[in-house]
Amino acid sequence: MRRALSTSRLLRDRAHPAQASLVSRGYTLIEMLLVVGIIVLVAGLGWQPLMRLAREHRVREASEEVRVVAAGTRTQALDQDLTFQFRYEPGGRRFIRVPYEQPQSSGTNGQTATVRGQMTGYLPEGMTFQAISGVSDGGGINPAMTAGLSSEFTNVSWSGPVLFFADGTAVSATFDIVDEVSSTRRVTIRDLTGAVTVSNLSNN
Numbered sequence: 001m002r003r004a005l006s007t008s009r010l011l012r013d014r015a016h017p018a019q020a021s022l023v024s025r026g027y028t029l030i031e032m033l034l035v036v037g038i039i040v041l042v043a044g045l046g047w048q049p050l051m052r053l054a055r056e057h058r059v060r061e062a063s064e065e066v067r068v069v070a071a072g073t074r075t076q077a078l079d080q081d082l083t084f085q086f087r088y089e090p091g092g093r094r095f096i097r098v099p100y101e102q103p104q105s106s107g108t109n110g111q112t113a114t115v116r117g118q119m120t121g122y123l124p125e126g127m128t129f130q131a132i133s134g135v136s137d138g139g140g141i142n143p144a145m146t147a148g149l150s151s152e153f154t155n156v157s158w159s160g161p162v163l164f165f166a167d168g169t170a171v172s173a174t175f176d177i178v179d180e181v182s183s184t185r186r187v188t189i190r191d192l193t194g195a196v197t198v199s200n201l202s203n204n
Contacts (some may be wrong), residue, residue, distance in 0.1 A: 061187035074194040076117035085161035093123040134173030135160035170194035
């Protein structure tokens with residue numbers, strides 16, 4: 001009797017091999033979909049932190065570049081015994097470093113000394129300057145101080161001048177560098193020392 005049942009089951013399985021194969025393939029497909037789903041879930045959970053880190057890195061690098069240029073303004077003032085100025089474009093991306101006063105004449109023929117220490121730059125796309133305190137709005141730059149610079153930096157609605165003096169002091173000022181999702185770095189210039197520092201104000 002048992003032999004008859006075993007033979008009957010064997011004949012049935014041989015008669016429907018495709019059905020058995022489909023069942024096997026069905027389980028494999030479910031397993032693959034489960035693995036893919038887990039991968040997508042893990043990637044989704046990790047994507048936002050990775051994007052936030054990348055964004056913070058961009059803002060940090062841009063802020064450090066601005067800090068270096070602003071700190072270099074103090075160095076130029078000390079080296080050339082002149083008052084220098086750093087300006088930025090409120091709501092925009094441009095910044096500039098040029099002398100604030102005319103260099104002394106050189107030689108016996110009364111010719112004006114060549115302007116040195118000029119520097120211009122841009123924040124990366126998606127970042128802007130925001131004025132906080134310490135400088136008045138607007139105020140033109142002496143055209144002689146921007147001689148030789150691109151017109152992109154001569155016709156700009158600049159902030160007021162952040163001045164760095166030949167004795168190492170400066171005008172106290174604060175402004176922010178903000179990206180499109182409000183990652184924020186605050187740049188602070190100290191009046192007594194002329195030191196330039198950057199702090200992180202991001203809440204994201």
